[in-house]
Amino acid sequence: MLHPGLFTTLQDLGRQEGRKYGVPPGGVMDRFAHLAANSLVTNRPEAATLEITMQGPELLFLEKAVVAVTGVELEITVDDRPLPAWAALFVRAGQVLSVKRLVKGARAYLAVHGGFAAPVIMGSRATYIKSSLSGYKGLGRALRTGDRLASGPASVSHLASLAGKQWPPQRPIPAYSQSVSVRVIGGPFEEYFVEDAFEAFLATKYRLDSSSDRMGFRLNGSPLKFSLPEFELASYGAVFGTVQVPPNGQPIVLMADHQVTGGYPVIAVVQEDDLSLLAQLLPGDTVRFCRSEDSNSQGG
C-alpha cells in the first residue's frame, strides 16, 4: 500500500449471528459493486474486497494478480496508463495501480482474484471500525501506507487468462446518480407519525448531510411531524436501510455499520436492491423515496 486513499477498508458481505451480542452485520455499503468486482475476477461472492471511499489508494503489486475495480465513473491507472473499471485487469509484479479521486459516487470496490486474506471473525473479514474489530490482520482499522495485503490462492494456473472480462450487460449496472430515487417499504411505527407523514416523506427531496458515514446517512429536508408531543421508545432491533426519525424530524438511514438497535420511530425501510444507489451518494447529493411496487412483498 503506497498510499491508502482517504478511507479504505477490507469488507465483505458481513457477519452473521453477531446481532444478539450487539455486533452489527457490517460489510460493504454497495453490495452490487462488490459482487460485480468479485464476479469479474471469478471470486465467490463472500470474498473480501477493498472498499475505497472518496479518495482512491495507490497499490504496488509485489506479485502478478488479476483485479477488478467497480464504482461510479472511476479513473484507474496501472503505471499511469488508464484502464477501464468494471473489467478484469491483469497486473504484473512491480506495477502500481491507482484509483483517482471519486467524484460521481462515494465508493469503489477493488477485488483481487483469490480474495483478500484476513482472519475470519463471526464468519466475516469485514472491518468494523467503531469497535476495532476484524478486517486487515483483525485490527479493525482502515488501511495505511506500508500495509501489505495478501490474497488467497489462485484457482487457475494461467492468471492472465482471466483478464479482459467486462461486466456482462445482462445484469446492468445500477442507475447511479447524484440525484437518486430509491424504493422503500413503510415502517412498523406508523402510529408515532402524523397521518400524512409518509406522504410528506415521499414528497420531500432530501440532501445528504456531511456527517454521514458507514453507520448512518443523515438527511436534510423539511422535518417530518410526530403524532405525539413527547414520547420515548425502548430500543428495537434494526436493519441496514432502516429510516428512523429523531425528534428534529430529519431522517437518518441506518447503513452497513449501524448499531444493532435503533431508538427512534421508523418511517420506512429502503428496499435491498436500492441500497447500492444510496450507498454511492456524496454529501450534498439528493435522494427521493418512492413506494415499493414489488409484488413479491405481498405474495409469500
Add this chain to the structure above:
Amino acid sequence: MCAEQLNRPAEPPQLPTRSDFKLGAMGEKAVLVRLMLPDGLTSFKQIDQPTRLHRLKVMRSLETRLEQSLSGTHPDWKWELVTSYDTILLTFDPLNSPVTASAIQAFLESELASQVVEWQTSRTLGETKTGRLHRIGVYYGGQAGPDLERVATLNRITPEELIELHTGTIYTSQVIGFAPGFAYLGDLPPGLVAPRLPQPRPRVPGGTVAMAAGLTGVYPFDLPGGWNLIGATPFTIFDITRQPPIRFVPGDRVQFYRLTEKPTDTVLDHW
C-alpha cells in the same frame, strides 16, 4: 365496588393475548414483533419497573420459543433474533435467504398464536433460568468517574454512599444493545436518580462504569456516551475470540465490588 377490590395492592401482571402484539415488516427480510404499550400510555418511560420487567420476561419467553422453532424446522434459513424490552426483530440474511416478509409474518403469526395459548393455559410465562453471577471490580471516582460526585449530590448522599448503593445491588443483564457487548444492567436501587447527560460525550474510554435512567452498564471499549460516569473496571467485557463474546449474557447477574487501588494487571480476571 367492594372495598376489597379497591384496596388491592398492585394488579397482578397480565399474561399477554394476541391483541397485545403487532407485527410489522422491517423491510423485505425482517419482521418486528412489538408488544404494544398498555392503553393510555404513549412512552416507554411511563411504564413502572415491575411492569417493564414483566414485559421483558414476556419477550424472553417468546424469544425462547422462536429460537427453538427456527433451529428445529428451518436450520438453513440464516436468521437472527434481536430481543429488547418490548420488541423482537426476526431478520434473515438478505442475500442468501429465499424467505419473504410475508412468509416471516405467517411464521410469526402461527408461533405467536401457539405461544399465547400456552401462556394462557399454563397461566405462566415459563421458567426463567438464573444465569451466572459475575463479580466485577470497579475503581470508583477519580478521572474515570467524573460524574460520581455530581450524581451523589443530586441524590443528597455522599459519593461513599453512592458507591455503597451501587455495589450493594445485584443487577441482571436485561438487554444487549447500543454497542458490541454493552449490557443494560438493572435496576438501580429505587429512587436513585441519574438522568442522561444533555449532551453525550464524544468519547468514553473502554472499561468505564456508568449509570443512567435506572440502569447501569460498562462501556466495552471507547465509545461516545451520554451516561453518568462513576468509575472504571479493568475487567474485559467483550472478547471477540470467546464464545459467546459477551461477558454479561442476558439473564446473568452482576455485582460490582470496590477496588481500592487503581486497576492494575494484578487483578485476576476470571471470565
